[in-house]
Amino acid sequence: MPDRTPGSPTTASTSSAASAIASQDVSRRTLLRGAGLLGVGVGFGLPALLSACGAAAEDAGGSGEGGTLTLAIDATSAVNDPAFYTSLGDWMAVDCICRGLTFISFETNEPAPDLAKSWTVSDDKLTYTFTLREGVKFHDGTTLTSADVLASLGRQFDPEDKTLPKGATRPLARLGVNVASLTAPDDMTVKMVLKQPDRTVLGKLSDIGGRVISKAALDKHGADIGKHLVGTGPFAFSSATSGQSVTLTAFDGFRLGKPPIDRLVLRQVQDPSAIVSSLLSGEVSATQFAPYSAVAQLRKDSSVKVYDTPHNADAIMMIDARRVPELKVRKAINLAVNRKAILQQAFYGIGAEPEGYAIPPAQSGYDTALADLSAQDAAQAKRLVEEAGATGRTIRLMAASDSWHPKAAQIIAQNLTDVGFKVATTSVDPATYFSRLLDADDDYHDLMIWERNTYVPDPDDMVGAMASPSSIYGSKISGMDTLDGTASLADDLYTAKNLTDTKKRTAAYTRIQRRWAEEYMVLSMLACFSNLVVSGSDVKGMNTDALANHRCYMEKASV
Numbered sequence: 001m002p003d004r005t006p007g008s009p010t011t012a013s014t015s016s017a018a019s020a021i022a023s024q025d026v027s028r029r030t031l032l033r034g035a036g037l038l039g040v041g042v043g044f045g046l047p048a049l050l051s052a053c054g055a056a057a058e059d060a061g062g063s064g065e066g067g068t069l070t071l072a073i074d075a076t077s078a079v080n081d082p083a084f085y086t087s088l089g090d091w092m093a094v095d096c097i098c099r100g101l102t103f104i105s106f107e108t109n110e111p112a113p114d115l116a117k118s119w120t121v122s123d124d125k126l127t128y129t130f131t132l133r134e135g136v137k138f139h140d141g142t143t144l145t146s147a148d149v150l151a152s153l154g155r156q157f158d159p160e161d162k163t164l165p166k167g168a169t170r171p172l173a174r175l176g177v178n179v180a181s182l183t184a185p186d187d188m189t190v191k192m193v194l195k196q197p198d199r200t201v202l203g204k205l206s207d208i209g210g211r212v213i214s215k216a217a218l219d220k221h222g223a224d225i226g227k228h229l230v231g232t233g234p235f236a237f238s239s240a241t242s243g244q245s246v247t248l249t250a251f252d253g254f255r256l257g258k259p260p261i262d263r264l265v266l267r268q269v270q271d272p273s274a275i276v277s278s279l280l281s282g283e284v285s286a287t288q289f290a291p292y293s294a295v296a297q298l299r300k301d302s303s304v305k306v307y308d309t310p311h312n313a314d315a316i317m318m319i320d321a322r323r324v325p326e327l328k329v330r331k332a333i334n335l336a337v338n339r340k341a342i343l344q345q346a347f348y349g350i351g352a353e354p355e356g357y358a359i360p361p362a363q364s365g366y367d368t369a370l371a372d373l374s375a376q377d378a379a380q381a382k383r384l385v386e387e388a389g390a391t392g393r394t395i396r397l398m399a400a401s402d403s404w405h406p407k408a409a410q411i412i413a414q415n416l417t418d419v420g421f422k423v424a425t426t427s428v429d430p431a432t433y434f435s436r437l438l439d440a441d442d443d444y445h446d447l448m449i450w451e452r453n454t455y456v457p458d459p460d461d462m463v464g465a466m467a468s469p470s471s472i473y474g475s476k477i478s479g480m481d482t483l484d485g486t487a488s489l490a491d492d493l494y495t496a497k498n499l500t501d502t503k504k505r506t507a508a509y510t511r512i513q514r515r516w517a518e519e520y521m522v523l524s525m526l527a528c529f530s531n532l533v534v535s536g537s538d539v540k541g542m543n544t545d546a547l548a549n550h551r552c553y554m555e556k557a558s559v
Helices: 088-097 146-157 173-177 215-227 272-281 292-300 327-336 339-345 368-374 378-387 405-418 430-437 459-466 473-477 487-498 502-520
Strands: 068-073 116-121 127-132 179-186 189-194 235-241 245-250 263-268 304-306 313-319 394-400 422-428 447-452 523-529 534-536
Touching: 068 088, 068 272, 088 235, 088 245, 088 263, 127 146, 146 173, 146 179, 146 189, 146 215, 173 179, 272 292, 272 534, 292 304, 313 327, 327 378, 327 405, 327 502, 339 405, 339 523, 368 502, 368 523, 378 405, 394 405, 394 430, 405 422, 405 447, 422 430, 447 459, 459 473, 459 487, 459 502, 487 502
Parallel strands: 068 263, 394 422, 394 447
Antiparallel strands: 116 127, 127 189, 179 189, 235 245, 245 263, 304 534, 313 447, 313 523
């Protein structure tokens, strides 16, 4: 799939972030439902030091057809808080209730103005000055000012903020470490001063953590704001029941016009067969959680529509270098994997082979010159196993028990057996899988099947998050930080995300990924894929590219 990241003359440039900041990036799927550390990173090829103009989805206003649109979601805890991850479904609700200073539609990968109508960046690329839109209303009737922005971002940056719930994940924590000051020169201006340049700021502010909450609601509800969330988005919170659903109502005062539908219901449906039957019966209007195994059946049924969306997610296998210390053995494991079989049997063809290594086809920086890093060569793998004296060694593999993971684990176990290993596998309930990934003493920590979905479509959110030795991936999961020379990868990542020339930036990420693979091999790519988006045939106007990335933009949708 071609690169979907066009240049944008209307958006201001940003600069780099400190490479030493500890990453808090994790997968955003059903692997983690009760806890997690989420963070983002993004960089864009934007003209430097321009004032941003335009707007996000300016034609969103609907004709008011009414009705209810029901989305099947993975889970809900009935807590919808931009600073607290519980499930993808709960964050989809946040997406609908709140908007941020910037907005990425996924129909383009560039950040556009949203609650900020414009911004400027200082010559030293340290100071971002955002001018807010006038007259934007919150669902509680209050009017947007800089005080709302400071309160919303401040709780992301400050782990001691009194409005944070226990266990807050604060997805903008990494950005906050690099913020020297956040001030409001007046009611309609917000000034953010960085310690070091970070040209990913605009993209980060489009993520869930950048969503702006009514300060009046924060003052009233404090750490319980997730049960009473108030934003400026197209839908207002109505009710929620843990383990069942979240109900939202169309907001008459949404700045882009009232949405066409009257109600949006996010309903927990976890059984794959129930998802399919609910779609076919019309009980569920749409979902991005449809099982891949049902794609042929769904494509043949005229009552539903299956969407082709960009391949923006990575299916991966992490290798713990502490448990598999020989580079030859880690390379042999990677060479043994049959990606074609995984793509066809686990994803039913909904995806692509990982020819760009960790950067999926829908993102800038994708480079097929890296295809050899994910090529199967069983004969070479077997030779490396023999040279390392690892023939007959038991390798332990764990995977979550949902979605594509079990089938991929089955294929990989056979691949590794074929090149001389003995393989022990375990299937883990998704609710407990994340805690096991972080436990280096887990008996099955040798190989871990996982995925990385895209909330901010940029190489820094993939390579930057996973190749950094200080990240969750590089430290707790893979132990790459225990290997010699990895600290310089962080320096290279810092440089790469700051490059403004698209070709030079791609080349930099290509060099980083090749070194990451050839010198360390702690990430074996399995596939690039898209979450399967399906809707009833009568559903119109959904942003399906965003929904495939678990972003919920339903302001144009109708039934």
